[in-house]
Amino acid sequence: MLPSLSHELALRTPAFSPDLIQAYLLGVSAEYLEAFSRDEIAGHLDLIQKAEAGPARFCITARKAGSYEVTIAARDYFSELAVIAGLLAAFGLDIEEGYIGGTGRLILDIFRVRPTKTSGFSKPEQEQFEAELIQLLGLLADNRSQEARAKVNRLLTEVISRAPTSPKLLQPIEVRFENRARANWTTMEITAPDAPGFLYAFVNALAMRGMTIRTAVLKSSRQLVHDWFGVADRYGRKITDPKAQAALRMTTVLIKQFTDCLSAAPDPAKALAHFDRMLDQVLEQTKGRGLPGFFQERATLDLLARLFGTSDFLWEDFLRRHSETLLPLLHQAHPGRHASSRVKLVRDLRRILGQARSDEEQKLALNQFKDRELFRIDLQHLLDPHQRLEPFAAALSDLADVILNETLRICHERLGRSFGRPRLPGGRACGFAICGLGKFGGREMGYASDIELLFAYSGPGQTDGPIMIANSEYFERLSQEIMGFIEAKQEGIFHLDVRLRPHGRKGMLAGSLEELAAYYSPQGLAAPFERQALIKLRWVAGSRSLGERIEVVRDQFVYSGAPWDLSAALDLRHRQAVELVPGGGVNIKYSPGGLVDIEYAAQYLQILHGARHKSVRTPSTLAALRALRRIGKLSLSEEAMLIRNCRFLRRLIDALRIVRGNARDLVLPPADSEEFIFLARRMSYQARQWSAAAAHLHRDIHRHMAETQQFIRAHFES
Numbered sequence: 001m002l003p004s005l006s007h008e009l010a011l012r013t014p015a016f017s018p019d020l021i022q023a024y025l026l027g028v029s030a031e032y033l034e035a036f037s038r039d040e041i042a043g044h045l046d047l048i049q050k051a052e053a054g055p056a057r058f059c060i061t062a063r064k065a066g067s068y069e070v071t072i073a074a075r076d077y078f079s080e081l082a083v084i085a086g087l088l089a090a091f092g093l094d095i096e097e098g099y100i101g102g103t104g105r106l107i108l109d110i111f112r113v114r115p116t117k118t119s120g121f122s123k124p125e126q127e128q129f130e131a132e133l134i135q136l137l138g139l140l141a142d143n144r145s146q147e148a149r150a151k152v153n154r155l156l157t158e159v160i161s162r163a164p165t166s167p168k169l170l171q172p173i174e175v176r177f178e179n180r181a182r183a184n185w186t187t188m189e190i191t192a193p194d195a196p197g198f199l200y201a202f203v204n205a206l207a208m209r210g211m212t213i214r215t216a217v218l219k220s221s222r223q224l225v226h227d228w229f230g231v232a233d234r235y236g237r238k239i240t241d242p243k244a245q246a247a248l249r250m251t252t253v254l255i256k257q258f259t260d261c262l263s264a265a266p267d268p269a270k271a272l273a274h275f276d277r278m279l280d281q282v283l284e285q286t287k288g289r290g291l292p293g294f295f296q297e298r299a300t301l302d303l304l305a306r307l308f309g310t311s312d313f314l315w316e317d318f319l320r321r322h323s324e325t326l327l328p329l330l331h332q333a334h335p336g337r338h339a340s341s342r343v344k345l346v347r348d349l350r351r352i353l354g355q356a357r358s359d360e361e362q363k364l365a366l367n368q369f370k371d372r373e374l375f376r377i378d379l380q381h382l383l384d385p386h387q388r389l390e391p392f393a394a395a396l397s398d399l400a401d402v403i404l405n406e407t408l409r410i411c412h413e414r415l416g417r418s419f420g421r422p423r424l425p426g427g428r429a430c431g432f433a434i435c436g437l438g439k440f441g442g443r444e445m446g447y448a449s450d451i452e453l454l455f456a457y458s459g460p461g462q463t464d465g466p467i468m469i470a471n472s473e474y475f476e477r478l479s480q481e482i483m484g485f486i487e488a489k490q491e492g493i494f495h496l497d498v499r500l501r502p503h504g505r506k507g508m509l510a511g512s513l514e515e516l517a518a519y520y521s522p523q524g525l526a527a528p529f530e531r532q533a534l535i536k537l538r539w540v541a542g543s544r545s546l547g548e549r550i551e552v553v554r555d556q557f558v559y560s561g562a563p564w565d566l567s568a569a570l571d572l573r574h575r576q577a578v579e580l581v582p583g584g585g586v587n588i589k590y591s592p593g594g595l596v597d598i599e600y601a602a603q604y605l606q607i608l609h610g611a612r613h614k615s616v617r618t619p620s621t622l623a624a625l626r627a628l629r630r631i632g633k634l635s636l637s638e639e640a641m642l643i644r645n646c647r648f649l650r651r652l653i654d655a656l657r658i659v660r661g662n663a664r665d666l667v668l669p670p671a672d673s674e675e676f677i678f679l680a681r682r683m684s685y686q687a688r689q690w691s692a693a694a695a696h697l698h699r700d701i702h703r704h705m706a707e708t709q710q711f712i713r714a715h716f717e718s
Contacts, residue, residue, distance in 0.1 A: 005033070005041075012042040016049055020103055024048070028101040031217045032110075035099065047073040048106050055134050060126045063112065067096065068121050070111045072133070076102055077140035079149060079207040081216075084109055084133065086152035086200035090159050091129050092116040095199055098218030098227075111218075116196075149204065150269030153262065154674065156197050158690050161263035173256055175249040179238055185214045185230040186239040188248075192256070194225045201259035202227075205252045208276045210234035247283050254279060261301040265309025266681040267659075274308035307382060310682065311659035345373070345402045353406065362410055366403065367487045370494060373399050378447065378658075387684065389446070389650050390622075396445040397436075400494070403486060404434055404453075404541040411481040415474065420465020422474045424458060430471050431458040431543030432478065432510075435550055437500050441536035442619040447654040450497040454537065455479045455510035458546055472512070479509035500533055502526070513549060520557040528568055532603050534558050536619045561611030566604060570716060573600055585667040586701070588652050593705030595649040597712050598642050604716060605633050621646060638711065645704040652701065655682040671698045 009021050024045065025033075036044070043059075051057045056074035063069055070093070072084060081100060088095060093113035100109050115121045132155075139148035173192040181187055190202060203213060206229075214230040233239055239248065258275050265271035349369050356362040377399065381392040412432075422430035438452035439445050457475040462468050479498075488495040501507050502519040511519070520526050520534060537554045539547025576596070581587040589595045602624040606616050609631065616627040622643055629639035656666055659675075659682065669675035677690050680697040687693035 205255035271309030593709035
């Protein structure tokens with residue numbers, strides 16, 4: 001049949017060489033030859049010839065009963081079919097039949113589609129489809145296939161998210177391989193329930209595995225798809241190894257199932273890319289022996305989509321490193337439950353430390369425990385449907401308290417072997433205390449918050465060990481040991497910060513109680529802003545009695561009732577807004593109406609009224625606002641507004657930090673950018689059109705900041 005057909009087509013398309021006609025016919029299926037007339041096939045060849053000069057060529061024709069035939073001829077690029085299939089689904093076009101072929105350097109894809117919406121597939125929509133596809137093919141031509149797939153993911157997921165919720169149990173997918181029918185490729189047959197984006201999910205899975213699709217026939221009927229594909233591996237070879245087939249089957253099934261869950265992901269492209277990378281690890285662990293039972297439930301993949309679609313940084317910093325424990329943790333996850341009790345944290349950590357046989361093993365064990373617990377706390381917070389801040393902050397603060405206490409105990413013991421114990425002149429033991437400042441001091445930690453510390457000891461003296469040194473030297477060494485013992489995975493993640501100590505970077509790490517009292521006194525060297533900063537101080541580790549005495553120093557300095565220059569504080573705040581915010585940008589922390597305005601407002605009022613009202617002497621911003629309302633310095637509506645805005649901005653800061661992996665870059669992305677759309681989704685803003693959800697977030701940000709700014713002007717600048 002082929003020779004005669006080739007001859008006929010050569011007569012109909014004289015501009016097409018016989019060799020190319022023959023190559024085209026060898027690449028198509030028998031089903032294709034039966035489905036199309038000689039004239040139609042000649043038209044396909046003519047379309048291919050026109051596409052040779054670029055750009056892609058299209059033929060969209062209306063068929064009976066409201067269906068359409070979409071024919072696409074274009075240069076052949078890696079991942080091209082995935083992009084085309086995804087765009088069809090994104091435009092609401094359900095594939096009833098399809099025929100995939102080409103000449104080697106050019107492709108011809110024919111899809112018989114039915115619009116899922118009653119309005120059909122209008123001419124303007126057809127033109128938009130063609131324009132979008134030409135843009136995507138341009139990305140493929142520039143070897144930017146990942147960017148093209150990300151754009152399609154974004155478009156398709158927005159459509160899927162509007163569809164009815166998928167069943168809780170994942171639907172079966174049958175995958176069969178056959179290697180006898182064709183010499184140059186493996187036939188892969190798929191039978192599965194139909195769903196929006198099914199073809200995209202499948203061919204995307206193949207593309208992510210480096211597979212090439214040579215030809216395909218697509219059929220859909222009675223809510224089932226029955227497709228077959230001619231595929232080869234990344235080297236152009238058939239897939240004959242049973243283990244390779246098993247791995248490809250598992251990957252195909254999982255990526256298809258996961259694609260159905262992408263509507264749960266803040267950023268679908270990131271979610272799919274990270275899921276694919278996790279599959280590499282799963283395949284390595286299972287050796288292709290079968291599908292892990294954990295993946296049988298829709299809820300599991302929804303959770304993975306939310307996690308993997310949060311940020312590249314989260315994947316690199318947590319999920320990739322903890323992949324062996326991620327699945328068990330997810331299986332046991334209870335959204336909204338953040339904390340293990342402090343007693344349990346101490347017990348678990350000491351049990352682990354007790355198994356260490358050396359100082360280095362103790363250090364490794366403590367930091368591994370810290371990282372696992374951080375991962376667990378962050379995981380629970382990401383899965384919390386209400387995104388509550390207080391339990392999250394408390395869990396992080398409790399963990400930091402426990403880690404610091406155990407680190408202090410270990411480092412004390414290590415130094416004690418050489419130097420003994422520090423003593424005061426009368427022979428009594430010299431106490432040592434660690435105090436928290438900033439967000440840590442206020443138990444208001446969020447994602448990537450620094451841990452700001454102050455080290456102090458009781459007074460002068462010397463140690464009683466084999467090597468006797470002054471207390472000042474001993475506690476300086478102890479502070480250095482603590483700073484080196486706790487390792488931050490990277491800057492901003494459990495990073496110890498001692499810059500708020502007396503004299504800043506120029507001062508000693510540890511100071512005596514007497515030195516602290518002198519520094520933080522009316523005659524001392526503390527700058528005015530340090531009086532405000534000291535509000536956040538709380539004792540967290542070491543000698544409780546010494547910690548309480550330090551807190552007395554805090555109260556005597558902060559709440560002395562001594563005159564305080566509010567205008568200087570407001571001027572400092574103004575300089576922050578100018579110097580720390582790029583021109584034209586909105587910094588959630590430092591721009592007017594940002595988070596520091598709420599924190600500073602509470603602190604201004606605490607300093608002004610704390611001498612007469614002990615109830616406002618708290619390092620917690622939210623507790624301070626409540627106390628200030630109770631003594632009549634805030635109205636009920638002002639308290640509610642400031643607490644509401646504080647929670648909102650803290651959530652927004654966490655959402656920015658977790659995607660960027662940068663604790664300090666808090667400038668909002670442009671409101672019309674994809675990054676802002678994904679920020680809105682991380683903040684749980686929902687709408688049929690994602691751009692509408694982003695617009696809602698944008699309005700809320702400006703409303704919250706404007707309310708805060710108006711409060712500052714009314715109370716402090718009038």
